[in-house]
Amino acid sequence: MYNVNLSSVTHNSSTNHPVRLPLSRDRILQVAVDITDKEGLRSLTMRKLGHDLDVEAMALYRHVQGKADILDGIVDLVLGEIDLSPYSSSWRMSLRASAISAHEALLRHPWTCGLVLSPNLRTIPSRMRYIESILARLRAAGYSPSVASRGYHAIDSHILGFTLWELGHTIPGDSSGELLETFIRQFDYASFPFLGEHLLEHLKESDPEEMGDFEFGLDLILDGIEGIAVTR
Amino acid sequence: MYNVNLSSVTHNSSTNHPVRLPLSRDRILQVAVDITDKEGLRSLTMRKLGHDLDVEAMALYRHVQGKADILDGIVDLVLGEIDLSPYSSSWRMSLRASAISAHEALLRHPWTCGLVLSPNLRTIPSRMRYIESILARLRAAGYSPSVASRGYHAIDSHILGFTLWELGHTIPGDSSGELLETFIRQFDYASFPFLGEHLLEHLKESDPEEMGDFEFGLDLILDGIEGIAVTR
DNA sequence: CAGTATACGTGTACAATGTAAACTTGTCAA
DNA sequence: TTGACAAGTTTACATTGTACACGTATACTG
Secondary structure (H helix, E strand, O other): OOOOOOOOEEEEOOOOEEEEOOOOHHHHHHHHHHHHHHHOHHHOOHHHHHHHOOOOHHHHHHOOOOHHHHHHHHHHHHHOOOOOOOOOOOHHHHHHHHHHHHHHHHHHOOOHHHHHOOOOOOOOHHHHHHHHHHHHHHHHOOOOHHHHHHHHHHHHHHHHHHHHHHHHOOOOOOOOOHHHHHHHHOOOOOOOHHHHHHHHHHHOOOOOOOOOHHHHHHHHHHHHHHOOOOOO | OOOOOOOOEEEEOOOOEEEEOOOOHHHHHHHHHHHHHHHOHHHOOHHHHHHHOOOOHHHHHHOOOOHHHHHHHHHHHHHOOOOOOOOOOOHHHHHHHHHHHHHHHHHHOOOHHHHHOOOOOOOOHHHHHHHHHHHHHHHHOOOOHHHHHHHHHHHHHHHHHHHHHHHHOOOOOOOOOHHHHHHHHOOOOOOOHHHHHHHHHHHOOOOOOOOOHHHHHHHHHHHHHHOOOOOO
């Protein structure tokens, strides 16, 4: 039976000396996600990762191609958290739920957006499954390949773009909002009156009845798609 | 009069020995943009930047705070290229034109998106002017602060998200599309039929009459905003 | 049980990066 | 002439990813 103890050292009773949990790609990636969640992408170094796994940095290379591979791997893990099969009668509600699930996953792991979008052609499995799933639902709803493509783009752009925006105004390690407050205090409201208004808009405790900003934009897009005639 | 020669060495006719163009923040940022456009963000190192300016890396620090400052600076330059005052009778056409201008600027300098959205609270002047300008036009159109805020978000998310998506499928230094082609050839169409269809959709020579994918999503959003009642 | 092979981890080293601190030099005012 | 100052250079260092050679515990083979 597998030992899923989080601590990396366990005890072998027969030999009576400490035995390390064996390293594995999965364990490396899990710890990498933890580090990045807690201390930011900057802190995810091979040495730090090795340290947290009670191992020298170079040991990681037996299980992982290199740092790039690790980055791909943790993105894959996060995107795997997205719920792609929410039960729903309509394509619209189903896509809406998936989009919200994606948004939540990205917020849980704020470093993901930036990584997903670094320009190259890696094929990250869960990312491909995700895209495939959105396209499939639009096609199943009767939309043409062209409309499905464009609809997918609009939805995904909104998810990534909006989440990035949200996160851009979060300071890592400033949960108390202290830095944010000083920022707001010294903001030049005279030069940027509407931006100032916008800032205050964001600070306002939002009515829990009211829809969030993310859903607002999402519905704009879904409305638009719904308005396009299906071709069957 | 200012010497705007791109070469960093000019000739002083009285002393008859080469005289370096003086370094300046502006010149540094210009060259930084050039390097990043041509060789990617990875290649923008202080040493490379110094080399291209015929100067040691450390000389830059007399004119610039550090690398982070340079990154902010080049983002500022690019966002400054966005046309914020396209003549137009309606808010909708005006915003549409600005959004397209922003999209174009981001495509000209593909590294910008990632930089704009790295999470922190720097205040990049042209970015603030840009946001202010969009908000102002929505407010002038009669929308409430809340709708203006959310409308702005939806538009900006689309611009950044969509452009990032586009660029994610571009390989830096693969203008011939060679890498892309091998990617397409070895793509697993059986496992991801709709993604495959989507890929082909992208490869198709687009009808010049037809609207681009960017405008398609943009109009979805603008339609949505237009459908919201103004409050005056 | 002895010998060996293999997988796993370590140690050391190196190149690339950002940048601090001290040094040099060209220019110009007093 | 001097001397102060700004602009660039030199040197050095810490941090990063990772190549390579080396040990060693575990499992397999006879």
